[in-house]
Amino acid sequence: MIAQAGHNALVPAERGEVRKLIAILFVLLMAAFYTAAAYAVQPDEILSDPAKESRARDLSQGLRCMVCQNQSIDDSEAPLARDLRLLVRERIAAGDSDAQVIDFLVARYGEFVLLKPRLEPHTLLLWLLPPLVLAGGGLALWIHSRRRSRFAAAKDQSLYKLTAEEEARLERLIAAEPSPEKPA
Numbered sequence: 006m007i008a009q010a011g012h013n014a015l016v017p018a019e020r021g022e023v024r025k026l027i028a029i030l031f032v033l034l035m036a037a038f039y040t041a042a043a044y045a046v047q048p049d050e051i052l053s054d055p056a057k058e059s060r061a062r063d064l065s066q067g068l069r070c071m072v073c074q075n076q077s078i079d080d081s082e083a084p085l086a087r088d089l090r091l092l093v094r095e096r097i098a099a100g101d102s103d104a105q106v107i108d109f110l111v112a113r114y115g116e117f118v119l120l121k122p123r124l125e126p127h128t129l130l131l132w133l134l135p136p137l138v139l140a141g142g143g144l145a146l147w148i149h150s151r152r153r154s155r156f157a158a159a160k161d162q163s164l165y166k167l168t169a170e171e172e173a174r175l176e177r178l179i180a181a182e183p184s185p186e187k188p189a
Contacts, residue, residue: 050087052094061094064106068093069120077120089118 052058062079068089070081078086078093089110096106110118122128167175 050090050094052098057094057097060103061090061097064093064097064103065090067107067120068110069118071114071118 052061065079066077068078070076070078070083070086070089072083072085073081076086078089092110093106096109101109107119116122116128122131124132
């Protein structure tokens, strides 16, 4: 950098270069953070009706790829995911409602096909287990800390009390020690 008359200011030409550099960095950062989601849906799978395609995409995002397991069929490139995407589009094209498509897939593949299982009596444990485990862990920590503090308090009190044997020994030592008032 070139300083002007003892100041730490940039020369106008350098300010322009810095602005260009900042603009380039800004564009690169925007490009990095503003990327469209990459779906695995192939062009030959897309329905011609945009409304039906939108429904198919919404349903596909809530369905689990049985191969990838923590990925929706919309994001997975596995052959089974493609088959499921085609099945969803086939059912929608046949006139099924969203609920009918989901029910059909659950009947065929089980509740596991749903990324977010429905709240029903047989999935109640699945929904309640995480908060119950969290509450149980908190309760266990609270009980442990209370026991530990009680034990520490009881242990501290026991340090200040002498046993009968220690008291007798202390009395013997005191009795055997010559008194400072009496010369030995």
